[in-house]
Amino acid sequence: MPSPCDPRYAPAGDVGTALMMIDSRLKAVYDGRTETDADQKALADQFAATLGPRGAHEVLDGACTLIFMFMEWLRMAYEDHDEDVIAAVVPNLVATLRMMPRSVRPEAIPSMAGLLVAAGTGLSPSLWRKQYGEWTRDEMTPLEATVFLLAEHINRLTDDRDFATRLITEALTRADED
Template structure:
């Protein structure tokens, strides 16, 4: 039975913009810089402010699509080894977010875990989340952190710092060709 929360019912959003933000964060971390780069933060804030409300909604949907795509890849990789993606990914993700209290408010962590579990079970994270009302301010950064942590996890698993970005870029290229 198909779920009304299946990915086929969800808008993809602006996956390119969401990927750009996640990739920017990955490059910042991999460069060894500690703290935040004020110039980069200002550029990202300026970019987000320029989107308008529809663009911001598209960015949210794009981030959820990234989470779905990352979890789909992780689920398939874990299944190849007879492991459950939820069991191996969600606890590590929650633990990482709990170590980031300035970026991820504690009340946002259960929602982010729910998004990841929804994606890991084949549901659309954005449709799953939308059933609970509008996004909250605390969830904005937590959503970005969730997508970032999943991408970084994939890069660590594959021992390739660009794998997660390339995974999405190639999927986007394939979809453009169809």
């Protein structure tokens, strides 16, 4: 019997916008800009305001799709080395989130770990999360951090700062062609 959290039932959301946000963060970190300047913050806030509630929900679903796609790629990469993706990725990511107490509240970390485990076991992160209610404001930054950390993990594994972004861009291009 198929799971109600099966990815085929999940909305993909606005993967392009979610990817653009993560790629922007990656580039800022790689360029040595760890603090968000006031202009960039204002621009991001203005952009978020233009999305409206429906658009924001689409970006949330897009972020969950990125988590699923990144974990799928990582699962295949780790299986090629006879390793388990959950054991290899989740503890390190959780430990990193715990080192970010100003951005990531401790009570959000179990949800982020759950999203990773859901994706690592082939379930939709957005449908898994939905069964526990609506997203909270306190989960937005941890969600962004989780997607960012997964992308950065992939980039480190491949020794290519653009690999994670290219991985998704190429998948979206193939999907458009089909």
